Amino acid sequence: MIKIGDSIPPMKLTAATPDGPKEISSEDVFGTGKTVLFAVPGAFTPTCSMRHMPGYLENLDTLRAKGVDRVACIAVNDPFVMQAWAKDQGVDNRITMLADGTGAFTKALGLELDLSARGLGIRSQRYGMVVEDGRVTHLGVESPGGFDVSTAESVLAHL
16 A cells, blocks of 8 residues: 555546546646545545535635645546536536546555445545655545545644
């Protein structure tokens, strides 16, 4: 599993934008500045939609005041689902929505979660991460079913 001090691997990602899917490199997202990345097991899932995303939306100004250049959300979903979820949540391009459709980025980080028994397949663990100039400076990975260390408030406490 990726850890504090590690570099984000160079990979292609897909950003879900109002204009459709856009290929973007991990270097573009994480290479310079301070980025907060939070990962959810799936768009439209209860905790993700009712607590995780709303917490980041409510704390965007505070995150920026602490020097965060961008906030990104990633899930092992396709870009069309991520765009629909962004619209549903009122993201309005304030958070970069990243689709990890095949789970390749999640696997490269060692943060995959097998939810096959619940009919969901391989997903991402729920986590909150701070990346500064390409290197991880904070990582909070939730225990199964947990929702404490990946919240916007928890990430803020580490900035």
